[in-house]
Structures are given as structure tokens and as C-alpha cells.
Amino acid sequence: MNCIIIDDESTARAIVKQLCSKIPDLDVVEEFDNAISAIKFLNQQTVDVIFLDIQMPGFSGVDFVQTLKNPPKVVMTTSDTDFAIAAYEYECIVDYLVKPITFDRFEKSIVKIKNSKVKQAPSTAEQNSSEGKDLYINIDRRLIKLKLDDILVIEAKGDYIDIKTVKEDYRVHTTLKKIKEKLPERLFLQIHRSYIINFTKIIDIEDNSVLIAKNVVPISRSNRPELMRRLNLL
């Protein structure tokens, strides 16, 4: 098995690395002091196990887990058992270790890792295999064909949605939830309660907003991890 260690504390990383060195078939391939660097790494290669600190400044361990589409087995490390209980909401999390971690407890965790079977989510390609390239919208009893690739941003406006495309803007009597069901996941992403964006049209991302054409679209905290996961970060 191979693994990575994510913890903002260098002493904590050194401890987990030392514990891993005592397990014959467990290799530490990399260690990170923040979750964003680990996401970049995981975009390039896969690992069997992640030892992940829950409490990290900025981007927490739980935020990180939410960004993983096909997560490997994750062992949370924490000083606080309250956080550990929250961590069990995610299927990929097979164990949690309370610091300071003893070797006996670490060995038990390794057994849990080996015995656990984490379900893999279907790939995006599988999910989108039957999706088309167009969407028909009903405006004044007229069905107008929109190319999905031309859509930039969709904004909820009460009982209506505004669809902004590269050519025109349209107001349609429907909800964001309903149109989201018709949109392919490979192109579109909800980044805020009131906004869905065409992911491929992003120009740049700054703090808590995304620029698409001339539209500055807010990113909500809860949707940010999924956006980060989808980015092909360098």
C-alpha cells in the first residue's frame, strides 16, 4: 500500500511518517502541510490511503474529503474526538486516530484499512454518456434551442431563471433545481445557491468569486470544495 500524509503540523507529519515506517508494506509517497497541494498531487496520481488532519486552517480535512470524487481510504487524525465523530459521515473514512497516536492504535487502524471496502463512485464519463448537446427552453410558447456549450451562467431569480449565453440572455419560468437535472455534470457546476456555471467558461477565480465572460459569480463556502476538486490545478 502507498499513502500520503496531510497535516499542517510538521511534528504531526513526522509522527505519522515514523508510524508508517514500522508497517512493512506501507510506503509514504508524499507529505503535505496543506490540503490544496494534496489535491494537486491527487490530480496526477492515485494512492491507497490518506492520513488526514481534520483541523487545518483555511481548508479543513472535511472540506478536503468533500473534494474527492473517487476517494481512497482515508484515516482522519485529530486531537479532538468531537471532530472525529463528524468525520464518520463520509464512507471513505475508515478510521480516526486521536493524537498523540500510539503504535498499537496505529496498527489497529492498518488492519481496519486492509479490511474495509470503500465503494467507488461511477465516473463522470459514465454518468454523462447519454447526455445531449442541446437544451430546449420554453419562452412565450416558443421552444428555443440552446447549445449547452453556449451557456455561460444560470442565475435563479425568484420563480424564474436567467440563462446567460454567449449570444443572448433568456428568462425562463422554472427553477434552478429543475434545469440542473437537465445539464451534464461534465460542463456545469452549481457554485452557489443561486448560480450554476458552465465550468469550461471560467476565465479566472479570485477569493470567493468566479469570472465567466463579464459575469462575476459568487462561490458559496459549501460549494467551494467541489469547484476546487474539478479544477485542473498546476
Next chain:
Amino acid sequence: MIDQPNLKYVDELAGDDAAFRGQFIDIIKSEFPVEKQEYFEYVESSKDREAAEMVHKLKHKFNILGMENAYRLAVAYEMELLDGKRDSKSKFDEVLEIIEQYIKTI
């Protein structure tokens, strides 16, 4: 009661691995004074949120040095700082002083 720092946990973890023990002590010796200094700077400039983050970092070292009571004190103090309070400050500062003296001996 403030407990005394020790290397029992580090020794247990290191076993016969003297290199790890040495490396680990080096990390503590180099990081602790910096974190302590940053903590005091934040406290003096009333940056409670930043001070709480430093307490969060420092408390891990309490844990590693076998200081369970000090760790619990730090957990409470971190929350106090986030609430704009400093009830545990003097005790926490005392712990920092004890550790500073201890790491000079290891």
C-alpha cells in the same frame, strides 16, 4: 496543576531509531520559540483570532510532550480567544515558560 514536559511519547515512538528522536527534538526546538514569539506578538497587538491559531499549533506540542493538563488548558484558552476572552492567559503563558526551559535541557 501544570504538568511537566517529558519525552516519553517521543521515546516510545522512536524505539531504537536515534535519528528520528534527534530529528524530532530538532523540530520542537526550532519551531517552539518561533510559535511562542508569534503568539505573544498577536496577543500584544490584540489579534485574538491569530493568537488562537498559534495556541492551536502550540497545543499539539503540549500533547507530544505528555502535558495532558496543559493541553486541556490550551483547548479552553483557544476557545476563549475566539470569544474575545483571556481568562486562561496567565496559566497558558506559564506553560510556555516551562516548555521553554525544558527544551533547553534536551
